Amino acid sequence: MTRRRRRRRAIIVPVVSMGDIAFLLIIFFILCSNIAREAGIPVTPPLSADLEQVDESTLVVAIDGGGQLYFQGRKVHTAESLEAELTTHLRDATSDKRRRVLFRCDQAVDRSVFEPAMDAITRAGGIVVAVGAKSTPTRK
């Protein structure tokens, strides 16, 4: 018995459009992303059940667990220098949205460190957006 061999067709996967799809995805990510300015700063956020979603801001003040102050990911040594930098940034801010300053502080930091920082934001004309993590309310 003789069998006829089937002719195998070469399968061609069209990959030309893959580049287009990929570039469209890149454009999507560029438009949607907020580059993490405070990446690498170890901060354990405080927990609370009374939080809501807040918009990201371009200005970020952070305090790590050791009490080190950061502005835009750079170390700042005193609250006075933080105030000076913030004043420069907020000079032309007219709307409330542009005056928002994200405040990320470690939950273990003492008030002798975070109070002057919050005061500096206020004195510079900023609106403090205190960032934390939502905790589920405890039931009694």
Next chain:
Amino acid sequence: MIGTRRKPRRTGCDDIPVASFSDIAFLLIIFFILATTLVQTQGFHTEFPRGEKSDKPPTKTTTVQLHKGTITLNDAQVDLARLKAALAKLKLHTRTGDDKVVILEATGRVGYQRYFEVMAAITRAGGTICIVREEEEGP
């Protein structure tokens, strides 16, 4: 006149090589995925009134005091749940101007966790936080 056929010129390569484009694009995508923060930020907005140094204690204003983890509302010790209930009773949402102000005063060692919980509770209740900073010499 006899028509002559011209031989088409041969070029080295007709197509632009685009095969590596997708590789580059996907590498860029991976970069953006890693650099993007997908988690929504949670917190609260609060605009502290800018104050000046004063020795006079404020009068007729709701005052929350924090001292080494204990919360006091108008001189009565409360826990966080009671503070929230008391603030809700004050109906700060309906008030305007200075009537919305809640003075927040901390003394001694107070961690940011406790402070944050209280600030969040006041903001949620519709109050405007006014921080009173004591100039202390030691803890």
